[in-house]
Amino acid sequence: MAVGASTLPALHPVKGFRLGVASAGVKTPGRKDVVVMEIAEKATVAGVFTKNAFCAAPVVISKDHLATGRNRYLLVNTGNANAGTGAEGMADAYTCCQALADAANVKREDVLPFSTGVIGEKLPVDKIVQVVPEALANLDEDNWASAAEGILTTDTRPKGFSVQFTYEGQTVTVTGISKGSGMIMPNMATMLGYVATDVQVDRELLQALLAEKSDKSFNRITVDGDTSTNDSCMLVATGALDLEVTQDNEPLYKLFADALEQVMLELALAIVKDGEGATKLVTIHVESAASQKEALDTAYTVAHSPLVKTALFASDPNWGRILAAVGRAGIENFDLDALKIYLDDVCIVENGGRAASYTEEAGQAVMNQENILIKIVLNRGAVSETVWTTDLSQEYVSINADYRS
Amino acid sequence: MAVGASTLPALHPVKGFRLGVASAGVKTPGRKDVVVMEIAEKATVAGVFTKNAFCAAPVVISKDHLATGRNRYLLVNTGNANAGTGAEGMADAYTCCQALADAANVKREDVLPFSTGVIGEKLPVDKIVQVVPEALANLDEDNWASAAEGILTTDTRPKGFSVQFTYEGQTVTVTGISKGSGMIMPNMATMLGYVATDVQVDRELLQALLAEKSDKSFNRITVDGDTSTNDSCMLVATGALDLEVTQDNEPLYKLFADALEQVMLELALAIVKDGEGATKLVTIHVESAASQKEALDTAYTVAHSPLVKTALFASDPNWGRILAAVGRAGIENFDLDALKIYLDDVCIVENGGRAASYTEEAGQAVMNQENILIKIVLNRGAVSETVWTTDLSQEYVSINADYRS
Numbered sequence: 001m002a003v004g005a006s007t008l009p010a011l012h013p014v015k016g017f018r019l020g021v022a023s024a025g026v027k028t029p030g031r032k033d034v035v036v037m038e039i040a041e042k043a044t045v046a047g048v049f050t051k052n053a054f055c056a057a058p059v060v061i062s063k064d065h066l067a068t069g070r071n072r073y074l075l076v077n078t079g080n081a082n083a084g085t086g087a088e089g090m091a092d093a094y095t096c097c098q099a100l101a102d103a104a105n106v107k108r109e110d111v112l113p114f115s116t117g118v119i120g121e122k123l124p125v126d127k128i129v130q131v132v133p134e135a136l137a138n139l140d141e142d143n144w145a146s147a148a149e150g151i152l153t154t155d156t157r158p159k160g161f162s163v164q165f166t167y168e169g170q171t172v173t174v175t176g177i178s179k180g181s182g183m184i185m186p187n188m189a190t191m192l193g194y195v196a197t198d199v200q201v202d203r204e205l206l207q208a209l210l211a212e213k214s215d216k217s218f219n220r221i222t223v224d225g226d227t228s229t230n231d232s233c234m235l236v237a238t239g240a241l242d243l244e245v246t247q248d249n250e251p252l253y254k255l256f257a258d259a260l261e262q263v264m265l266e267l268a269l270a271i272v273k274d275g276e277g278a279t280k281l282v283t284i285h286v287e288s289a290a291s292q293k294e295a296l297d298t299a300y301t302v303a304h305s306p307l308v309k310t311a312l313f314a315s316d317p318n319w320g321r322i323l324a325a326v327g328r329a330g331i332e333n334f335d336l337d338a339l340k341i342y343l344d345d346v347c348i349v350e351n352g353g354r355a356a357s358y359t360e361e362a363g364q365a366v367m368n369q370e371n372i373l374i375k376i377v378l379n380r381g382a383v384s385e386t387v388w389t390t391d392l393s394q395e396y397v398s399i400n401a402d403y404r405s
Numbered sequence: 406m407a408v409g410a411s412t413l414p415a416l417h418p419v420k421g422f423r424l425g426v427a428s429a430g431v432k433t434p435g436r437k438d439v440v441v442m443e444i445a446e447k448a449t450v451a452g453v454f455t456k457n458a459f460c461a462a463p464v465v466i467s468k469d470h471l472a473t474g475r476n477r478y479l480l481v482n483t484g485n486a487n488a489g490t491g492a493e494g495m496a497d498a499y500t501c502c503q504a505l506a507d508a509a510n511v512k513r514e515d516v517l518p519f520s521t522g523v524i525g526e527k528l529p530v531d532k533i534v535q536v537v538p539e540a541l542a543n544l545d546e547d548n549w550a551s552a553a554e555g556i557l558t559t560d561t562r563p564k565g566f567s568v569q570f571t572y573e574g575q576t577v578t579v580t581g582i583s584k585g586s587g588m589i590m591p592n593m594a595t596m597l598g599y600v601a602t603d604v605q606v607d608r609e610l611l612q613a614l615l616a617e618k619s620d621k622s623f624n625r626i627t628v629d630g631d632t633s634t635n636d637s638c639m640l641v642a643t644g645a646l647d648l649e650v651t652q653d654n655e656p657l658y659k660l661f662a663d664a665l666e667q668v669m670l671e672l673a674l675a676i677v678k679d680g681e682g683a684t685k686l687v688t689i690h691v692e693s694a695a696s697q698k699e700a701l702d703t704a705y706t707v708a709h710s711p712l713v714k715t716a717l718f719a720s721d722p723n724w725g726r727i728l729a730a731v732g733r734a735g736i737e738n739f740d741l742d743a744l745k746i747y748l749d750d751v752c753i754v755e756n757g758g759r760a761a762s763y764t765e766e767a768g769q770a771v772m773n774q775e776n777i778l779i780k781i782v783l784n785r786g787a788v789s790e791t792v793w794t795t796d797l798s799q800e801y802v803s804i805n806a807d808y809r810s
Contacts, residue, residue: 051733052729052732052733053731053732053733053734053736053739053741054728054729054731054732054741054757081725083725083728083729084724084725084728084754084757084758084759085758085759086756086757086758086759087757088758089758118725119723119725119726119728119729120724120725120728120758120759224710224711224712229725229728229729229732304709305629306629306711306797306801306805307629307805310801310802310805310806311805311806313802313806314805314806314807316806318524319489319525320486320488320489320523320524320525320634321524323459323489323524323525323634324457324459324488324524324634326458326459327457327458327459327634328456328457328458329458331458334458336458336459349489351491352489352491353489353490353491353493353494353525354489354490354491354525392711392802393802393806394799394802394803394806396711396715396802397715397718397797397798397799397801397802398799400711400712400715400716400719401715401716401718401719401721401798401799402719
């Protein structure tokens with residue numbers, strides 16, 4: 001199951017960023033499972049990574065190589081996460097980087113590795129190394145859609161988004177792809193996300209922008225509250241255009257930041273909509289909290305409540321479960337009478353209990369929708385936060401109980 | 406589904422504590438759904454209650470009446486939680502207390518009310534009030550088993566445990582019953598628990614003992630991480646025996662505290678074993694943590710991980726999911742190489758990856774069991790904590806998606 005239309009929108013090429021795809025049979029023979037991305041020489045690159053203490057080997061190495069500031073290739077494999085693999089996993093990831101570096105005539109540290117798939121199994125290095133030349137051979141700026149397929153694992157559909165805007169007569173492009181559908185509660189980034197643009201952006205500014213926009217997109221989605229060991233999101237500014245984004249440069253900065261946020265949010269929502277077993281896209285908006293922590297604690301407590309999630313799956317307006325979840329979110333000195341909770345525009349809770357105006361029919365009408373907004377008004381301060389999640393279906397259990405993923 | 410044998414053990418009567426049961430048809434006609442417990446006049450009573458900010462009306466009133474120190478009757482109804490019901494809910498709970506007080510010739514504040522069931526619906530006061538005389542009429546010290554049935558909701562089996570020990574020639578009894586199977590992550594107490602003993606215990610000491618033992622039993626179990634609005638556990642010392650438990654009184658104190666802990670732990674484990682859709686009883690033991698918070702954060706992160714829980718349901722020794730959950734538990738400056746994780750006696754993780762000695766067959770053998778121990782050795786300090794939980798099955802989703810509970 002998945003929510004909404006599954007069509008991949010048009011993904012505009014980004015000058016200075018080429019993608020190549022190959023099939024190594026890491027886990028499934030014949031499946032596209034190796035993607036190489038080539039970055040123009042003068043580009044700047046930013047990255048955010050999982051906060052799971054157990055970083056997979058490729059995450060450790062990518063962080064390290066990113067710090068050199070010379071980043072020419074991204075090498076992605078699916079089917080195997082190379083996580084929980086100790087010293088051997090590090091050696092295996094280095095071997096893959098070296099193979100690509102040799103074939104492309106760059107240094108090993110110019111290559112950033114990414115792996116996603118089963119945790120704890122040895123990476124089949126030979127299979128990956130063997131198809132690196134093939135992936136390099138088909139590098140093309142027009143290969144975004146193919147690469148979007150090449151980075152998938154349990155996903156049911158490819159995910160990508162692209163935005164263009166015009167500035168001083170030039171067309172600026174921001175294009176990205178992402179993957180992920182389970183073990184989703186990114187903390188700094190989603191499972192895997194790759195976004196490129198053709199403007200020039202200073203490296204530090206690019207990193208700051210990626211971190212800021214991650215906090216409004218990938219870091220606000222959750223399917224099951226499980227944070228992966230391999231989450232990574234990369235942002236590349238190829239600088240192919242003669243346009244530089246700086247903070248002084250207000251109009252372009254704002255246009256670019258907005259486009260980036262739009263692309264990253266669409267990529268993040270695509271992951272939620274393809275959440276394992278998902279039948280609903282649920283937006284949880286907490287308003288007038290006293291602090292960001294309070295807003296996020298409340299939103300995530302509701303988002304992770306199995307009882308709320310199963311009620312959403314059943315399209316059951318069981319507002320008592322939402323109330324109970326808010327009640328255990330750890331808000332101190334909570335004035336219950338000031339709280340209001342809405343399903344879309346239907347007020348379900350006020351004055352410490354069911355809203356007088358509430359009818360089961362009105363609640364049912366909202367719950368029947370595929371897209372549902374739960375709005376929680378705390379009336380304690382000025383902070384708002386939004387988190388996106390899914391419902392919890394029998395299919396989520398089946399997917400994760402029946403298959404080793 | 407439920408784990409283990411479903412036979413209710415022998416529940417020894419406690420002198421000075423009588424139980425009466427009636428059928429009011431609160432939600433289901435013909436079901437035992439009202440229980441009255443009568444407490445001897447000179448007894449002492451202790452109680453612990455939910456920390457959910459949205460206490461149900463009966464919880465608010467029970468806390469208040471408990472504070473008076475004159476507690477003669479406990480009045481329980483199932484089928485309706487009288488939670489999220491605002492001022493009307495408070496009035497309804499008072500009406501029930503008054504009806505019992507009138508019939509038993511005591512004051513309203515001598516009665517402590519408890520409700521469990523659907524949240525947010527008006528309590529059918531008339532139905533309850535009507536059967537109070539019937540429940541009073543069949544008060545009996547031998548009615549524990551019948552009362553254990555009378556307090557159930559979605560539970561599939563009654564829960565009770567009883568321990569006796571001899572001290573200075575006298576037989577001391579500690580007997581209890583509990584209910585609960587979903588919305589289970591008690592924070593100070595489980596859904597409902599009632600324990601009585603015939604020794605004398607000073608009121609403050611009784612409260613301290615209940616709090617201490619709750620933290621080793623009811624406050625260490627979780628089915629779905631959802632904390633109910635109605636959790637309550639009451640401990641009554643009737644003082645029928647000419648034996649007083651004091652802290653100076655070391656041998657009796659220790660015998661009594663141990664018996665109490667045993668009864669409360671059995672009652673708590675009975676709730677986990679009857680967890681909605683449960684097929685496994687999972688013990689998560691965290692050893693050598695640097696602090697209690699660290700130990701509990703680690704244990705609960707693993708206990709609440711949907712990916713760990715679905716792997717347990719599938720009997721899949723997918724140790725990577727346990728590792729990933731430990732990795733996101735928020736432990737600071739975590740030396741991954743020092744961590745060890747075991748399934749029963751089988752070491753699955755050491756030196757930052759899969760244990761060299763681990764075999765899939767050994768892991769599979771443990772996962773096939775109905776009772777599974779996950780032992781996590783952090784090697785960071787001297788604190789240990791144990792938490793008990795269940796797996797996550799399609800049936801959990803079905804139970805909570807198909808019925809309004």
